[in-house]
Amino acid sequence: MxxxxxxxxxxxxxxxxxxxxxxxxxxxxxxxxxxxxxxxxxxxxxxxxxxxxxxxxxxxxxxxxxxxxxxxxxxxxxxxxxxxxxxxxxxxxxxxxxxxxxxxxxxxxxxxxxxxxxHMPFFGYNRAQAAVLEAAILSTRLHMLPPEKILTEMRYHAIAIIKTAGPAEREAWDWIEDKVATALGRSDRILDEPAAAQ
Ligand SMILES: Cc1cc2nc3c(=O)[nH]c(=O)nc-3n(C[C@H](O)[C@H](O)[C@H](O)COP(=O)(O)O)c2cc1C
CATH class of the missing domain: 2.30.110.10 (Electron Transport, Fmn-binding Protein; Chain A)
Incomplete structure (x- = not known):
């Protein structure tokens, strides 16, 4: 590849x-x-x-x-x-x-x-940014992927959000969570699940 x-x-x-x-x-x-x-x-x-x-x-x-x-x-x-x-x-x-x-x-x-x-210095990778990137890609494939796969992957990416996000990453995640929740008809949020803190 x-x-x-x-x-x-x-x-x-x-x-x-x-x-x-x-x-x-x-x-x-x-x-x-x-x-x-x-x-x-x-x-x-x-x-x-x-x-x-x-x-x-x-x-x-x-x-x-x-x-x-x-x-x-x-x-x-x-x-x-x-x-x-x-x-x-x-x-x-x-x-x-x-x-x-x-x-x-x-x-x-x-x-x-x-x-x-x-245009500006780059001096470190951030796991939450990578997690948002992955979640953003998932959110463009909601029509192609089974809901359980989306949620399983989002739950994994949420760990990096909890552990390493700043306010911008957290806001970006919330936008994606809202999109996914609407598409899947969910009212709760992955970040609020107890397992997300692991
Ligand atoms: C990080 C990332 C990479 C993407 N790469 C592609 C891609 O290579 N091809 C594609 O069709 N859509 C890709 N998408 C989804 C598009 O951004 C999205 O479908 C967008 O509406 C496509 O623009 P268009 O409507 O002008 O085709 C990607 C989304 C993300 C978040």
């Missing part, structure tokens, strides 16, 4: 509207592949404007927010491509699409990196 980096991808619609969503970028030699499932505004944007930026948010709420209807995060213009990228990020890269592998379910857009830059 290739290396995949989880990023915030920004694309621009034909009308000039910004579209900001999390995507895994798949490493392929010197290139990075973006593979959105249809239907997808990102696909429509790439067909019209075949460039994209990928940013590593310093605040995990950007990823949790983007999959829970909170997409109004600060952006700034890109350096080499026409478009915008996330403002508060450890770093970002800009890509031109050099090839498209058509597919009815999940086309692949090959991105050639034309620019990259670091």
């Amino acid at each position: 290739p290396l995949i980096l989880e990023t915030i991808v920004t694309t621009t619609s034909p009308d000039g509207d910004l579209h900001l969503v999390p995507f895994g970028l798949i490493q392929d030699g010197a290139d990075w592949v973006l593979a959105p499932f249809r239907p997808s505004p990102t696909i429509l944007n790439l067909e019209a404007n075949p460039v994209f930026a990928a940013s590593s948010p310093s605040d995990i709420r950007v990823i949790a927010g983007a999959v829970t209807g909170r997409r109004d995060w600060g952006t700034v213009p890109c350096d080499r491509i026409s478009g915008r990228r996330l403002a508060d990020s450890f770093g970002h890269a800009e890509f031109e699409v050099t090839a498209v592998e058509p597919d009815e379910t999940r086309p692949r857009y090959r991105g050639r990196m034309v620019h990259s830059a670091a």
Whole structure:
């Protein structure tokens, strides 16, 4: 399996509207592949404007927010491509699409990196941020996965939230918990379960 980096991808619609969503970028030699499932505004944007930026948010709420209807995060213009990228990020890269592998379910857009830059120091991994990332991905697969698998995995990730979250990570987790609870028709929260403290 290739290396995949989880990023915030920004694309621009034909009308000039910004579209900001999390995507895994798949490493392929010197290139990075973006593979959105249809239907997808990102696909429509790439067909019209075949460039994209990928940013590593310093605040995990950007990823949790983007999959829970909170997409109004600060952006700034890109350096080499026409478009915008996330403002508060450890770093970002800009890509031109050099090839498209058509597919009815999940086309692949090959991105050639034309620019990259670091914006702030990174000096430590955080388990709660990783847990939010995993929970955010789970929350985009609620229609594909059995509820028990979702809850089992969320219960495991909740341990890292209890032990290592700051206020931002906790808020991000709550957004995901609310989405999952609504989808599964639950009124209680995993973080409130006694087992979550283990
Ligand atoms: C960390 C993370 C990585 C994701 N990676 C992908 C991906 O590679 N492909 C995809 O179709 N959706 C992925 N998703 C789900 C999309 O963010 C979500 O479905 C979004 O609405 C897709 O944007 P679109 O509607 O423009 O296609 C990911 C979600 C998260 C939280």
